[in-house]
Amino acid sequence: MDAHATTFGVPSRKMAMWVFIASECMFFGSLIATYLSYEGKSLVGPTPREILNIPLTSVSTFVLLMSSLAMVLALEAVQTGNRRGARMWLGAVVVLGGLFLAGQVYEFREFYHEGLTLQQNLFGATFFVLTGFHGAHVTVGVIWMVTLLVMSLRGQLGPERSLDVEVAGLYWHFVDVVWIVIFTVVYLIQ
Amino acid sequence: MSAHATAAHPPLYAGGLRSWLTTVDHKRIGVLYGVSALFYFVVGGVEALIIRLQLASPTADVVGADTFNQLFTMHGTTMVFLVLMPLSAALFNYMIPLMIGARDVAFPRLNAFSFWTFFFGSVLLNLSFFVGDPPDAGWFGYANLTSKQYNPGMGIDFWLLSVQIMGIASIASAVNFTVTILNMRAPGMSLMRVPLFVWMALVVQVLMLLAFPPITVAFIFLMFDRFFGTHFYIPSAGGTPILWQHLFWIFGHPEVYILILPSFGVVSEVLPTFARKPLFGAPFMIFSGILIGFLGFGVWSHHMFTTGLGAVADTAFSLATMLIAIPTGVKIFNWIATLWGGHIRFRTPLYFAVGMVGLFIIGGLSGIMHASPPVDIQQHDSYFVVAHLHYVFFGGTVFGLFAGIYYWWPKVTGRMIGEGLGKLHFWLMVVGMNLTFFPMHFLGLDGMPRRIYTYATDLGWERWNMIATVGAFLIAVSVLVFFVNAARSLASKTQAPADPWDAATLEWTVSSPPPEYNFAVVPTVNSARPFWLHKYGPTRDISTRTKAQGTPAQPDNPPTRIDLPSPSSWPILAALGLALLGGGALVGLWMVLFGAAVLVFCVYRWAFQPLERTGHPTFGPAPSGGSS
Amino acid sequence: MLVSIRLQTAEAVSRERSTLSKTLLAALLLPIAGCAAVESPDWRTLRPVSDFGVLVLDVYGDLFWWTAGIFVVVELLLIYALVRYRSRSGDSEVPDQVHGFTALEIGWTLLPAAILFFIAIPTVRTIFLLQGAPPDRDPLEITVIGHQWWWEFRYPELGIVTANELHVPVGRTASLTLTSADVIHSFWVPQIGGKRDLNPGSENRLWFTPTEPGVYHGQCAELCGTSHANMRMRLFVDDSASFAQWSAAMRATAAPDSAGVMTFLISGCAACHTIAGTPAQGKVGPDLTSVGSRTTLASSMIPNTPEMMAAWLRSPDSVKPGALMPDLNLDEQRIADLVEFLEGLR
Known part of the structure; x- marks a missing residue:
């Protein structure tokens, strides 16, 4: 009911996304807290130090950061009615998001072959559940972006629908920020 | 105070089953929540009665040990997630838009989705009875009793999946109502002019938003432990079952306020109306409600004073818990001050509101005792705590919500409800509840632990247990009186006036029941x-x-x-997809994938379906003429 | 401040006050009980028999009087307001529209805060006393291990392992180390004092100094599965002489009769149970070395008589639902032999 006047003058959908993000903070906060509280409590290896590939993950972190930049440009393009720009930048978000996911799939496979599974130890369980749920969020985001891209290709994403992109962008940036925290906590500070 | 004798609009509740399944009207969704919650109130009540029969005498054999454990697990889970929360949601749904001068909630279809997700989740939980394996580890489901090793059956799976599904419903609903209250207020309704009930609802929504994610994470860990063989709660692999306790109570304590604050809100509406005075110190009431919610996140470990967290942690959580007594005390004093100097009219809603204040004080004071670890380690997990929590949830929440039900009954149904039977209901319930729960203090002080299906004859516990059982049946009679009263009211033909109580807030400016569009003119x-x-x-x-x-x-x-907005089938179908996805984990991967496919498909159809389609309900003068 | 607290022994803390508050408490609660009960309940948590229980009761006494006082005042105010300001019939007058009175409201915000201060002081002091070092320099160390659904008690310094019946000498501090073999349990003897959980994978501590000889009821206070209700124990507070006698008897077990041992072994009992000095060294179930000397069986559910022991061996699950001891389908002769053998283990 965005058409109706709202008390704060903020579109309700945008406010809803902010409210939802607050909730998501608690979700990832609980996962990260658990990861930290179980850090070093595994009875058997592999340990983070043995297995985490920081260079590779730094690249995929950079990829995800760039996708946020593309998201900003996509929103601007939609708002200004720049259809070509919208398609290009939405496409870039999809590709970069997809690349990040591909990196995660590669990483998970590598870890699996090196003996780190969900069941292997507490590190495996907390690591895969934390990064896996983040990956699931990225996946939802990529599907959302593909949807917007298809809408744009069909000419359904004019400036009047820029709120759709803005809300999706909020979600995307949030997922990105969460990754920065995870990258810092899991990979950098061991 | 004009009675809308001739309705200028079609009856609110007309239409067949399909119209209920596809409704996006917050009022109808409110009714759906209310009816479901009252149904489960009976289910949870019957479970309680069987529990009380088993405990009426020592070494009784009404039900066996396993059945008893299943009954109290289901009783607790049902009363918390299937009765008190949805009953509050019923009042929120119906009343909040009316009280803030809005035509609907911010997201009407999301609202329908929340209800149906809750509903399918509740069905999934109770399906465990039909496969003969209900959960049996308590509503708090402490790890590692819930692990596959110590609980190989499906009961725990039913429990963790259904509560997770209902958690999604709660978060969706909390997003919706937070935005509704913040963003959909009538022109001129600043935050300090928002009715107390709506304020308390807002605090509750924020608590749900922030408290449900930790329990979801706790459930995800449990799910992974049970389905995929991880060791989050398994001590032999280095995990600790105490992690569950932390995550559960980070949710669990705010949950207590999720359950009690709606009732605080109702009482803060009912007392001023029947004392014919404004609420005393409304700003204090608002801020104390916010403070209670805020502090509620910092006290979870007071449920864990026997866990062995150490003296420093115990001290910190003890002091934080004591602080909550301050805003709670403010509320009680302000309620009494609201009555003070008024001209109090003794109608049924006032009875229940006063009953709530009087009984909640008892639960609140025993709560102060539990804030003190030395006292708590004696009372923890004893019947003293059972008494305490029922004074809070029954004396506090149930009485408060009944005050709301009686107060808004004419508004919702368009019929007055009997005063005589209403007062009979009240007195039976007050006597029944005190007979049931007060003796439990004595049992706890005498060393009777909770969650035991039997006790020896030589312990001297049988007399108070018998009295409690008699009280429980008295409560059952009082609920029966309520249903008779409700049925008589619904069968009567007398139209309730728009403003039967001479009240102060916006919901009384519309007819009873309200028109589909709530407000003909958006109020200022x-x-x-x-x-x-x-x-x-x-x-x-x-x-x-x-x-x-x-x-x-x-x-x-x-x-x-x-x-x-037009009715829509996609919310209920999406909710069904979600339930199939979750419940499918008990059947097989194919069903999970099928549920996911249904969910994704329905979400897309929903997202691309305009809110108002051709033939959507319209009212008032229209160029094309005719309505709906 | 901490030092000064430590200097006081736990026993000596405000004994006078405790007696007074206990008496008053009993004076208030017992008549309430008397209204409905002919025989008064035991009020176990209000009749502590240890320094630990006395410390707990002291705080409870403080809180009880504060909360009872608040309860009476607030409920009276509520009732007074209802009666005094009830609407008379035909009254259509609108009362004064008072919106609030800030000074008053600040007052009743500060008042509870002040009361809480008085509650917090004994609370915090007692927390540190209870979780501090035991008052006795040389406490009797006992390890308590929770099992579904029975209690294992180990006395490392005495070399005693027993089950479900805990013996401690009066006047000497017992220091318990608590842990669990399976799920979470909670140790609770109401007349001794509060609970402490038995967590698998970690250890908790609890100390108390029993002050009165006797036999006290205890049971598990944390839901631990099917027979949680049946996970009971008996705490024997013995005078020094009988404790010495008991521990000597526990250590000096006579070599068991070898025919009986053979029956025990071929019946399969040894897979789970230990009998010291025999090949039976199972660790899953309770140690049966001196089972004949216990007063009860099956975690204090049934008296230890030959008939009850036979019933237990015949079908453990019908005595204690969910019991992990299997039904070995023993014939009556075998049961009789086993009962005779086990009852002889003292």
């Missing part, structure tokens, strides 16, 4: 008590500090055209 609000000022003339109002104009009763017909 200049006061915390807009309708009162209209009726009794402008007086100095605390929220304005000037003489404010009131808001008049609504006209019978909308002067301009009103468009309402």
Whole structure:
């Protein structure tokens, strides 16, 4: 009911996304807290130090950061009615998001072959559940972006629908920020 | 105070089953929540009665040990997630838009989705009875008793999946109502003019938003432990079952306020109405409610004083818990001050509201005892705590919600409800509840632990247990009286007036029941008590500090055209998809994938379906002519 | 401040006050009980028999009087307001529209805060006393291990392992180390004092100095599965002489009769149970070395008589639902032999 006047003058959908993000903070906060509280409590290896590939993950972190930049440009393009720009930048978000996911799939496979599974130890369980749920969020985001891209290709994403992109962008940036925290906590500070 | 004798609009509740399944009207969704919650109130009540029969005498054999464990697990889970939360949601849904002068909630279809997700989740939970394996590890499901090793059956899976599904419903609903309350208020309704009930609802939504994610994470870990063989709670692999306790109570304590604050809100509406005075110290009441919610996140470990967290942690959580007594005390004093100097009219809603205050005090005071670890380690997991929590949830929440039900009954149904039977209901319930729960204090002090299906004859516990059982059946009789009263009211033909209690807030400016569009004209609000000022003339109002104009009763017909959202099948189907996805984990991967496919498909159809489609309900003068 | 607290022994803490508050408490609660009960309940948590229980009761006494006082005042105010300001019939007058009175409200915000201060002081002091070092320099160390659904008690310094019946000498501090073999349990003897959980994978501590000889009821206070209700124990507070006698008897077990041992072994009992000095060294179930000397069986559910022991061996699950001891389908002769053998283990 965005058409109706709202008390704060903020579109309700945008406010809803902010409210939802607050909730998501608690979700990832609980996962990260658990990861930290179980850090070093595994009875058997592999340990983070043995297995985490920081260079590779730094690249995929950079990829995800760039996708946020593309998201900003996509929103601007939609708002200004720049259809070509919208398609290009939405496409870039999809590709970069997809690349990040591909990196995660590669990483998970590598870890699996090196003996780190969900069941292997507490590190495996907390690591895969934390990064896996983040990956699931990225996946939802990529599907959302593909949807917007298809809408744009069909000419359904004019400036009047820029709120759709803005809300999706909020979600995307949030997922990105969460990754920065995870990258810092899991990979950098061991 | 005009009675809308001739309705200018089609009856609110007309239409067949399909219209209920596809409704996006917050009022109908409110009714759906209410009816479901009252149904489960009976289910949870019957479970309680069987529990009480088993405990009435030592070494009784009404049910076996396993069945007893299943019964108290289901009783707790049912009363928390299937009764008290949805009953509050029923009042939120129906009343909040009416009280803030909105035509609907911010996201009507999301609202329908929340209800149906809750509903399918509740069905999934109770399906465990039909496969003969209900959960049996308590509503709090402490790890590692819930692990595959110590609980190989499906009961725990039913429990963890259904509560997770209902958690999604709660978060969706919390997003919706947070935005509704913040963003959908009528012109002029500043935050300090928002009715207390709506304020408490807002605090509850924020608590749900922030408290449900930790329990979801706790459930995800449990799910991974049970389905995929991880060791989050398994000590032999380095995990600790105490992690569950932390995550559960980070949710669990705010949950206590999720359950009690709606009742605080109702009482803060009912007492002023029947004392014919404004709520005493409304700003204090608002801020104390916010403070209770805020502090509620910092006290979870007071449920874990016997866990062995150490003296420093115990001290910190003890002091934080004691602080909560301060805003709670403020509320009680302000309620009494609201009555003070009033002209109190003793109608049924007031009985229940006063009952709530009087009984909640007992639960609150025993709560102060539990804030002190040395005292708590004696009372923890004893019947003393059972007494405490029932004074809070039954004396506090149930009485408060019944006050709300009686108060808003005419508004929702368009019928008055019997005063005689209402008061009989009240007195039976007060006597029954005190007979049931007060002796439990004595049992706890005498060393009777909770969750035991039997006890030896030589312990001297049988007398108080027998009295508690008699009380429980008295409560059952009182609930029966309520249902008789409700049925008689619904069968009667007398139209309830729009404003039967001479009340102050916006919901009384519309007919009973309200028209589908709520407000023919979007009201303008200049006061915390807009309708009162209209009726009794402008007086100095605390929220304005000037003489404010009131808001008049609504006209019978909308002067301009009103468009309402179309009914939609996609929310209920998406909810079904979600339930199949979750419940599918008990059947097989194919069903999970099928549920996911249904969910994704329905979400897309929903997202691309316009809110108002051709043939959507319209009211008032329209160029094309005719309504709906 | 901490030092000064430590200097006081736990026993000596406000004994006078405790007696007074206990008496008053009993004076208030017992008549309430008397209204409905002919025989008064035991009020176990209000009749502590240890320094630990006395410390707990002291705080409870403080809180009880504060909360009872608040309860009476607030409920009276509520009732007074209802009666005094009830609407008379035909009254259509509108009362004064009072919106609030800030000074008053600040007052009743500060008042509870002040009361809480008085509650917090004994609370915090007692927390540190209870979780501090035991008052006795040389406490009797006992390890308590929770099992579904029975209690294992180990006395490392005495070399005693027993089950479900805990013996401690009066006047000497017992220091318990608590842990669990399976799920979470909670140790609770109401007349001794509060609970402490038995967590698998970690250890908790609890100390108390029993002050009165006797036999006290205890049971598990944390839901631990099917027979949680049946996970009971008996705490024997013995005078020094009988404790010495008991521990000597526990250590000096006579070599068991070898025919009986053979029956025990071929019946399969040894897979789970230990009998010291025999090949039976199972660790899953309770140690049966001196089972004949216990007063009860099956975690204190049934008296230890030959008939009850036979019933237990015949079908453990019908005595204690969910019991992990299997039904070995023993014939009556075998049961009789086993009962005779086990009852002889003292």
